[in-house]
Amino acid sequence: MSSAKPDGATTPAAAVETPLRRFASDYLESPVAAAGLAILVVILLLALLAPLIAPQNPYNLAEVDVMDSRLPPGSESMAGLKFWLGTDGAGRDLLSAMLYGLRISIFVGVMSCLVAMAIGASIGLVAAYAGGRTETLIMRIVDIQLSFPAILLALMLIAVLGKGVDKIIIALVAVQWGYYARTVRGTALVERRKDYVEAARCLGLSHARIVFHHILPNCLPPLIVVATVQAAHAIALEATLSFLGVGLPPTEPSLGLLISNGFEYVLSGKYWISTFPGLVLLATIMAINLVGDQLRDVLNPRLRR
Amino acid sequence: MADYIIRRLLQSVAVVLAMSVIVFFGVHVVGDPVYLLVNPQMDQKDIEAAIRALGLDRPIWEQYFHFVSGALKGDLGRSFIFGEPALKVILQRMPATFELAIAAMVMAIIIGIPLGLYAGLRPDALVSKTIMAGSIVGFSLPTFWVGIMLIMVFAVMLGWLPSTGRGPTASLLGIESSLFTLDGLRHVLLPALNLALLKMSLVIRLTRAGAREAIHQDYIKFARAKGLRESRVVGVHLLKNIMIPVVTVLGLELGNLVAFSVVTETIFAWPGMGKLLIGSIQSLDRPVIVAYLMIVVLLFVVINLVVDVIYSLLDPRVRLGASAP
Numbered sequence: 324m325s326s327a328k329p330d331g332a333t334t335p336a337a338a339v340e341t342p343l344r345r346f347a348s349d350y351l352e353s354p355v356a357a358a359g360l361a362i363l364v365v366i367l368l369l370a371l372l373a374p375l376i377a378p379q380n381p382y383n384l385a386e387v388d389v390m391d392s393r394l395p396p397g398s399e400s401m402a403g404l405k406f407w408l409g410t411d412g413a414g415r416d417l418l419s420a421m422l423y424g425l426r427i428s429i430f431v432g433v434m435s436c437l438v439a440m441a442i443g444a445s446i447g448l449v450a451a452y453a454g455g456r457t458e459t460l461i462m463r464i465v466d467i468q469l470s471f472p473a474i475l476l477a478l479m480l481i482a483v484l485g486k487g488v489d490k491i492i493i494a495l496v497a498v499q500w501g502y503y504a505r506t507v508r509g510t511a512l513v514e515r516r517k518d519y520v521e522a523a524r525c526l527g528l529s530h531a532r533i534v535f536h537h538i539l540p541n542c543l544p545p546l547i548v549v550a551t552v553q554a555a556h557a558i559a560l561e562a563t564l565s566f567l568g569v570g571l572p573p574t575e576p577s578l579g580l581l582i583s584n585g586f587e588y589v590l591s592g593k594y595w596i597s598t599f600p601g602l603v604l605l606a607t608i609m610a611i612n613l614v615g616d617q618l619r620d621v622l623n624p625r626l627r628r
Numbered sequence: 629m630a631d632y633i634i635r636r637l638l639q640s641v642a643v644v645l646a647m648s649v650i651v652f653f654g655v656h657v658v659g660d661p662v663y664l665l666v667n668p669q670m671d672q673k674d675i676e677a678a679i680r681a682l683g684l685d686r687p688i689w690e691q692y693f694h695f696v697s698g699a700l701k702g703d704l705g706r707s708f709i710f711g712e713p714a715l716k717v718i719l720q721r722m723p724a725t726f727e728l729a730i731a732a733m734v735m736a737i738i739i740g741i742p743l744g745l746y747a748g749l750r751p752d753a754l755v756s757k758t759i760m761a762g763s764i765v766g767f768s769l770p771t772f773w774v775g776i777m778l779i780m781v782f783a784v785m786l787g788w789l790p791s792t793g794r795g796p797t798a799s800l801l802g803i804e805s806s807l808f809t810l811d812g813l814r815h816v817l818l819p820a821l822n823l824a825l826l827k828m829s830l831v832i833r834l835t836r837a838g839a840r841e842a843i844h845q846d847y848i849k850f851a852r853a854k855g856l857r858e859s860r861v862v863g864v865h866l867l868k869n870i871m872i873p874v875v876t877v878l879g880l881e882l883g884n885l886v887a888f889s890v891v892t893e894t895i896f897a898w899p900g901m902g903k904l905l906i907g908s909i910q911s912l913d914r915p916v917i918v919a920y921l922m923i924v925v926l927l928f929v930v931i932n933l934v935v936d937v938i939y940s941l942l943d944p945r946v947r948l949g950a951s952a953p
Contacts, residue, residue: 467643470928470932471887471925471928472883472884472887472888474887474888474890474891475887475890475921475924478890478905478909479651479654479921480654481909482654482909482917482921483654555768559770562770562772562773563770563771563772563891566772566891566894567772567890567891567894567906568906568910569906569909569910579770579772582772582773582776585776586776586895589776589779589780589784590779590783590784590791592784592785594780597773597776597777597780598777598780601770601773601776601777604770604773605765605768605769605770605773608768608770609764609765609768612764612767612768
């Protein structure tokens with residue numbers, strides 16, 4: 324903020340500055356945000372490569388021995404396998420269980436986020452483009468829905484739908500779509516009045532084409548920011564529901580479920596089963612929030628210096 | 629103003645009605661609770677008798693109208709599990725939940741506001757930066773995990789505080805609460821701190837933002853020019869103006885606290901409404917689920933309405949009639 328940058332348009336160096344490169348350099352200006360991104364990339368890689376890097380397949384009953392249950396971090400199994408983070412109540416290597424759990428948590432979070440974005444953004448675009456009664460009705464529904472806390476709505480839906488990966492994703496989508504609809508509608512209202520939309524109309528393009536090919540791309544920056552924040556929310560909410568025993572079934576042990584399983588052993592001083600998955604959950608959520616914060620600053624043209 | 633309140637009231641009634649339809653029909657699509665409740669040795673005739681006794685043989689729309697006409701009389705059906713009126717079962721547990729929510733709110737305010745003020749008045753100090761970093765962590769921490777960690781550190785490792793349940797209650801001015809006994813306070817400390825953490829972060833951020841904005845206003849400069857003591861400038865002139873957004877947000881968050889107490893109550897075995905809800909979802913105790921959700925919907929609608937009205941009274945700049953489309 325203190326040092327004024329030279330005007331990009333007049334210097335010859337600006338010729339090689341692509342929008343993407345400028346975006347990257349703007350983003351990396353903050354070391355904290357860069358660290359957040361690095362952590363997030365590592366977490367995503369760990370989740371993606373879990374079956375390859377985990378010392379044990381926690382689902383494979385042949386590899387898991389109940390005799391090894393609740394061993395503290397650093398112990399060795401009967402077979403000589405080292406448990407760096409200890410084992411859980413079923414004798415699974417906690418590190419492996421966490422890697423697989425991270426995979427499930429991120430899958431559920433990202434999946435629900437994408438579906439909610441697709442549905443919410445479409446509804447928001449339609450509301451902004453249609454205007455009038457349709458818009459009032461849609462936005463009123465969004466307002467009312469968002470005035471209730473997400474966890475309550477999710478519990479309500481779970482009470483109705485029951486357990487399961489698909490059910491949880493449906494509940495998370497239902498909780499989130501309103502944020503996307505509201506964001507997109509706000510941006511689209513501004514975009515709708517711009518000249519390029521008028522020009523597209525003059526060309527005789529269909530409504531669908533104008534909305535999805537012309538207006539939507541211009542609504543993307545705020546949408547991306549909301550999506551990162553919501554991904555963190557979705558992961559936290561899924562973990563909470565699973566912890567409460569109304570989320571994922573025991574066959575899909577996400578991080579929340581691992582923490583829940585460890586809870587009963589906390590009172591007897593076996594801290595590791597709940598602590599380590601929680602730290603990973605915390606790191607994931609914080610990394611996403613840091614990235615989201617920086618994206619909001621970089622993508623917001625009003626804050627551009 | 630009266631016009632606005634009436635319109636908001638009608639809208640609130642519509643929301644409650646719509647929610648009652650969604651909740652009731654939604655909950656009645658879930659599996660059959662009869663088979664969870666009757667003895668497996670019972671024969672078909674007894675099962676049918678049980679179904680009739682619970683009113684489950686009627687068509688669903690008839691059950692709904694029965695439910696609505698009952699609800700208007702304060703009867704939300706009988707709990708399948710407790711065999712008592714659902715409303716009574718919930719109301720019995722309501723004081724415990726409110727007690728927890730209020731303790732958490734007080735904690736968030738008395739810790740959050742001073743920290744936020746400090747961070748806002750000395751934005752470059754190391755302490756301020758630590759406070760703000762802490763508030764970001766506070767936002768990211770999953771409530772349930774913090775609860776477990778609190779139990780682990782304060783109850784298991786240090787052994788200072790009890791980890792489960794509610795302490796003995798005492799009566800003061802006709803209100804029965806565990807906040808009036810020493811052991812009760814010991815019991816409420818951990819769950820309240822757990823519930824307060826998220827709100828504390830929010831209060832810190834709101835107060836800091838308010839302080840940073842207000843500190844450059846003319847009335848603060850004027851108060852200083854008058855030669856007032858710094859404590860009076862901050863404690864009276866500054867704080868009063870920061871409080872409006874803080875109070876509004878906290879009012880809205882009170883309902884949120886009640887909803888989030890579901891998590892805290894489950895961890896700390898606190899005998900409130902939230903723990904009851906989780907138990908009811910797991911045992912498919914439909915009347916209690918429906919009654920809980922209706923009560924919370926009602927609570928939210930009322931809180932939203934009251935906060936909106938109070939806000940318009942507190943801040944004359946808000947023109948409520950104009951903002952509603």
